[in-house]
Amino acid sequence: MRTIIDGYNVMFAAGLMGPKLGPEKFRKVRLRFLNDLAAALDPVDAHQTTVVFDANDAPDHFSAATKHKGISVFFAVDHDSADERIEDLIAKDSNPRSLTVVSSDHRIQRAASRKKARIVSADDFLTRMDSLKERKRPAKVVKVEIPREEAPDGDEAAFWLEEFREVVESPEAREIYRGDPSFPTDEELAQIAREVEEEFRRR
Numbered sequence: 094m095r096t097i098i099d100g101y102n103v104m105f106a107a108g109l110m111g112p113k114l115g116p117e118k119f120r121k122v123r124l125r126f127l128n129d130l131a132a133a134l135d136p137v138d139a140h141q142t143t144v145v146f147d148a149n150d151a152p153d154h155f156s157a158a159t160k161h162k163g164i165s166v167f168f169a170v171d172h173d174s175a176d177e178r179i180e181d182l183i184a185k186d187s188n189p190r191s192l193t194v195v196s197s198d199h200r201i202q203r204a205a206s207r208k209k210a211r212i213v214s215a216d217d218f219l220t221r222m223d224s225l226k227e228r229k230r231p232a233k234v235v236k237v238e239i240p241r242e243e244a245p246d247g248d249e250a251a252f253w254l255e256e257f258r259e260v261v262e263s264p265e266a267r268e269i270y271r272g273d274p275s276f277p278t279d280e281e282l283a284q285i286a287r288e289v290e291e292e293f294r295r296r
Contacts, residue, residue: 094211096138097182098218099175099196100126100146100166106197106215131162133225139163143182147175180204 100123104110109122123146131139143165157170169178179194179201186192189208194201197215205212213221 094191094193095141095186096143096193096195097179098130098142098144099179099194099198099201099215100144101175102196102198102201103215103218107219127161127164127166129226130222131164133222134164136163143167145169145175145179145182148172176200183208183210186210 101110104122104126107126109126114122127144130142130144134142140163142163145167146169148168148170157168159166167178167182169175172178172181176198179196183189183192183194183204186208189205189210192205192208192210193213194205194210195213195215195218196202196205202212
């Protein structure tokens with residue numbers, strides 16, 4: 094949907110305007126607003142968005158119409174005010190019912206209402222901007238710690254040592270591994286058991 098934004102009206106609602114802003118500071122604040130707007134919009138919406146500013150505070154060597162990251166930016170050069178420029182844009186729009194006009198100025202809201210355009214207040218638009226910027230932020234990567242399995246306590250370790258000792262020392266096992274040099278001797282088995290018990294005590 095195409096959108097026309099009353100630039101300074103929305104900037105004032107955002108707390109960006111102040112009586113002590115010099116020309117350079119004012120330029121930076123306006124640029125910040127346009128950058129924030131571009132960051133909130135996807136490329137298609139940006140190309141369908143027009144921001145209108147008064148010509149009184151326009152930058153030096155400006156043109157009446159320019160582009161900023163896809164957004165159309167108008168300075169009301171041939172009009173007495175941005176309000177008049179916006180009214181003219183609304184009046185000349187070929188399909189105003191598909192147009193959204195962003196401003197809290199009652200004069201602009203009445204002009205939009207006469208043409209059946211959708212009206213959004215500056216405050217509501219700023220809330221929407223914040224929501225869109227939040228949605229476009231990369232999702233945070235959550236690191237999940239998988240707990241390591243705890244070592245068995247002394248009683249459990251003794252139980253399993255005894256269980257395996259009975260299996261290894263059974264007549265069937267001795268018969269299977271008789272003469273196999275890789276099969277541990279009784280003395281080696283006892284040494285392994287002592288080492289395992291010592292390891293569990295250190296944990």
